Amino acid sequence: MVVFDLETTGINTSKDRIVELYMIKVQPDGSRTDLYQRYNPEIPIPPEITAIHGISDADVANEPVFKDKANELNQFLLNCDFAGFNSNKFDFPMLVEEFYRAGIDFEVSKRKFIDAQKIFHLMEPRNLSAAFKFYCSKDLDNAHSAKADTEATWEIIQSQLDKYTNLEPNIEYLHKFSGQNNLADLAGRLVYNDKQEVVFNFGKHKGKRVEDVFKTDYGYYDWMMQGDFPLQTKKVLTQIKLNSINNK
Numbered sequence: 001m002v003v004f005d006l007e008t009t010g011i012n013t014s015k016d017r018i019v020e021l022y023m024i025k026v027q028p029d030g031s032r033t034d035l036y037q038r039y040n041p042e043i044p045i046p047p048e049i050t051a052i053h054g055i056s057d058a059d060v061a062n063e064p065v066f067k068d069k070a071n072e073l074n075q076f077l078l079n080c081d082f083a084g085f086n087s088n089k090f091d092f093p094m095l096v097e098e099f100y101r102a103g104i105d106f107e108v109s110k111r112k113f114i115d116a117q118k119i120f121h122l123m124e125p126r127n128l129s130a131a132f133k134f135y136c137s138k139d140l141d142n143a144h145s146a147k148a149d150t151e152a153t154w155e156i157i158q159s160q161l162d163k164y165t166n167l168e169p170n171i172e173y174l175h176k177f178s179g180q181n182n183l184a185d186l187a188g189r190l191v192y193n194d195k196q197e198v199v200f201n202f203g204k205h206k207g208k209r210v211e212d213v214f215k216t217d218y219g220y221y222d223w224m225m226q227g228d229f230p231l232q233t234k235k236v237l238t239q240i241k242l243n244s245i246n247n248k
Helices: 047-053 066-076 087-101 116-123 128-136 146-163 171-178 210-216 220-226 231-246
Strands: 002-008 018-026 032-038 082-084 113-115 190-192 198-200
Touching: 002 087, 018 066, 018 087, 032 066, 066 087, 082 087, 087 113, 113 116, 128 146, 190 231, 198 210, 210 220, 210 231, 220 231
Parallel strands: 002 082, 082 113
Antiparallel strands: 002 018, 018 032, 190 198
């Protein structure tokens, strides 16, 4: 079994690249072999990503690119199963994409996967009752009644502000800290890009500006209006379309 973690240029498996990799290969007898490698991703590492993992463009400028080490890594992983933290959703798909880009048809179907994060979430409840117990040291009686749940939530927020001294006790800060600040609609179908422009977050136009799509794919707006999308999403789309018309 190979336990591993990746550091990357971002979270888009189709566009981003691996910049650092660490693996621990554990044999059935308990012995282990470690492997560490940094890679030149051949694309810039955004400053906000460097701020997370501490790896800059200069740090990997002289490192090999993934494809130059891909065959060696593939041999290291031969007949291995995998384990990680959130690896099922991110690390393993990202690793496989890199192999494909290097021209290696990495075998997936016969592998087994262990995700420590999923085990954590399955074994340790992440619901209101669990939060009330953790932060307030109380059992939540009458859970799923509106009054009890609301009272518990308010107690939890106050306890969080007491527990975490780095949290600022004001709504603007807590909104930025815990809110979904890049959503343009509540359903997450539309999000803001780095330029604060509304772009699609799903489907064939994902990542494209809504305004641009409406200019080229004339039927897309009508399709969404007639589709099974939330009314609030349709309202946002309609406002964008009206603004586009008015700005002509």
